[in-house]
Amino acid sequence: MFGNNSAGVETEINRLVPKSLNVFVWRVKRRRIPVRAELDKRGIDLDSVRCPMCDDSLETIEHAMILCKFAYEIWVRVYRWWSFGNPTNLSIGEIFNGVGNNIRGEVGKEIWQVVEWVSGYVIWKYRNQKVFQNKETAIPNIVNEIQVKSYEWISRRSKKLNVEWQQWFINPSSYVNGAPSRVGIG
Numbered sequence: 515m516f517g518n519n520s521a522g523v524e525t526e527i528n529r530l531v532p533k534s535l536n537v538f539v540w541r542v543k544r545r546r547i548p549v550r551a552e553l554d555k556r557g558i559d560l561d562s563v564r565c566p567m568c569d570d571s572l573e574t575i576e577h578a579m580i581l582c583k584f585a586y587e588i589w590v591r592v593y594r595w596w597s598f599g600n601p602t603n604l605s606i607g608e609i610f611n612g613v614g615n616n617i618r619g620e621v622g623k624e625i626w627q628v629v630e631w632v633s634g635y636v637i638w639k640y641r642n643q644k645v646f647q648n649k650e651t652a653i654p655n656i657v658n659e660i661q662v663k664s665y666e667w668i669s670r671r672s673k674k675l676n677v678e679w680q681q682w683f684i685n686p687s688s689y690v691n692g693a694p695s696r697v698g699i700g
């Protein structure tokens with residue numbers, strides 16, 4: 515459910531996503547994902563503390579999730595998909611606790627939160643793919659995975675919302691501001 519921020523984020527879960535994603539978010543908020551800067555702090559010997567995606571900066575949680583040009587490009591495309599402006603001043607707190615973007619209504623907030631959480635999860639997944647398999651995936655395919663995964667989870671678990679794939683893909687914002695205008699499915 516969508517928790518009360520002032521009561522602390524500790525108990526916040528989103529019932530639309532699997533437990534594994536709730537656990538991932540819980541870990542990110544407590545800075546318990548193994549980015550290189552965190553491993554280094556704990557005395558683990560690493561060849562490099564730089565970001566494996568861009569090799570340009572220290573890999574902090576903020577860098578891996580937001581500031582890296584790889585991650586940021588994904589946020590830009592997710593925001594564009596939702597017809598929001600470019601993401602500015604993104605923070606871990608805003609992404610994983612938060613709302614923003616003038617989304618009103620409990621259902622809308624909950625589904626936008628799913629999109630943000632899935633985006634973070636998928637960014638981390640592809641970072642790990644690069645580290646452990648030295649494999650890269652094109653950004654449009656990654657964004658598509660975010661669209662598909664969020665759709666599957668929301669449509670499977672939301673009782674309040676009947677999400678149509680085509681509408682979800684073309685104009686997801688319509689689901690957060692009242693009834694969506696229908697599009698024909700060929």
Ligand SMILES: [Zn+2]
Nearest residue numbers: 565567568582
């Ligand atoms: Zn980077």
